[in-house]
Amino acid sequence: xxxxxxxxxxxxxxxxxxxxxxxxxxxxxxxxxxxxxxxxxxxxxxxxxxxxxxxxxxxxxxxxxxxxxxxxxxxxxxxxxxxxxxxxxxxxxxxxxxxxxxxxxxxxxxxxxxxxxxxxxxxxxxxxxxxxxxxxxxxxxxxxxxxxxxxxxxxxxxxxxxxxxxxxxxxxxxxxxxxxxxxxxxxxxxxxxxxxxxxxxxxxxxxxxxxxxxxxxxxxxxxxxxxxxxxxxxxxxxxxxxxxxxxxxxxxxxxxxxxxxxxxxxxxxxxxxxxxxxxxxxxxxxxxxxxxxxxxxxxxxxxxxxxxxxxxxxx
Ligand code: UDP
Ligand code: MG
Numbered sequence: 001x002x003x004x005x006x007x008x009x010x011x012x013x014x015x016x017x018x019x020x021x022x023x024x025x026x027x028x029x030x031x032x033x034x035x036x037x038x039x040x041x042x043x044x045x046x047x048x049x050x051x052x053x054x055x056x057x058x059x060x061x062x063x064x065x066x067x068x069x070x071x072x073x074x075x076x077x078x079x080x081x082x083x084x085x086x087x088x089x090x091x092x093x094x095x096x097x098x099x100x101x102x103x104x105x106x107x108x109x110x111x112x113x114x115x116x117x118x119x120x121x122x123x124x125x126x127x128x129x130x131x132x133x134x135x136x137x138x139x140x141x142x143x144x145x146x147x148x149x150x151x152x153x154x155x156x157x158x159x160x161x162x163x164x165x166x167x168x169x170x171x172x173x174x175x176x177x178x179x180x181x182x183x184x185x186x187x188x189x190x191x192x193x194x195x196x197x198x199x200x201x202x203x204x205x206x207x208x209x210x211x212x213x214x215x216x217x218x219x220x221x222x223x224x225x226x227x228x229x230x231x232x233x234x235x236x237x238x239x240x241x242x243x244x245x246x247x248x249x250x251x252x253x254x255x256x257x258x259x260x261x262x263x264x265x266x267x268x269x270x271x272x273x274x275x276x277x278x279x280x281x282x283x284x285x286x287x288x289x290x291x292x293x294x295x296x297x298x299x300x301x302x303x304x305x306x307x308x309x310x311x312x313x314x315x
Pocket of ligand 1: 106
């Protein structure tokens with residue numbers, strides 16, 4: 001039996017891009033089918049992430065014209081990660097393997113051939129990893145590079161230069177969906193699933209049309225979310241800093257007592273002010289980080305749904 005492949009594509013305000021890129025997904029499915037690699041039940045599943053433009057119209061028209069296309073539409077914009085979760089959750093009902101890919105045509109579609117090859121050789125998860133970052137602006141390249149390094153330093157295990165272009169088997173997805181957290185950072189969670197995995201290298205080209213939805217602000221928030229949802233290392237770092245600072249302040253106290261008794265007087269103003277503001281700053285940062293984790297706990301205990309589907313092009 002040939003495996004059923006679902007290509008899951010999140011789309012948010014992509015009316016400029018979809019009319020150009022939809023055919024590359026369908027062609028890939030068709031080619032793989034003709035090569036005898038995948039079942040004829042394979043599909044492209046678009047996830048409309050609450051777009052405010054004509055994206056959903058385009059998707060529903062595509063699904064009417066071509067059986068290969070299906071779509072689900074979320075009740076509102078929930079962001080790339082949640083849209084992906086929605087699509088994968090839906091796809092695993094029908095598929096043996098899923099490949100998640102952005103709809104902007106940046107990720108080389110031909111890497112899917114190798115991904116399927118790796119799956120057939122026994123991998124449950126195949127990571128698409130960018131060969132280099134030539135197509136990015138220097139700014140995006142440096143910030144992204146720094147981001148991966150920082151993430152690993154902060155205790156979040158991520159595959160270097162891997163975004164959300166990956167193949168997952170149904171088995172891996174079923175286990176992945178037992179991770180029920182609401183604060184999700186998919187690329188950091190997938191390695192925790194385990195199973196045999198492999199890597200496929202590909203080239204990334206510039207966006208075909210439209211513009212990126214990840215400005216610096218969103219990238220920083222993704223990074224912050226990535227760290228705090230995957231590890232508690234920042235809290236440990238705070239504890240370590242706290243211990244160090246207490247040690248230093250203990251020495252300071254000893255020093256000030258000595259100064260007092262040797263009688264060299266009031267000269268300590270500057271050191272007191274700097275010590276007070278230094279500790280004030282450290283305390284505020286610490287409270288902020290701890291507050292962030294408490295906020296996360298607050299959101300987790302509510303167990304709100306990660307996505308809500310409004311309509312589908314099938315059933
Ligand atoms: N996307 C989404 N919801 C959002 C923002 C983005 O589903 O709120 C989709 C978008 O349509 C695209 C993918 O996520 O398919 C990646 O977004 P983008 O290409 O803007 O990010 P970049 O490639 O610049 O990191
Ligand atoms: Mg993109």
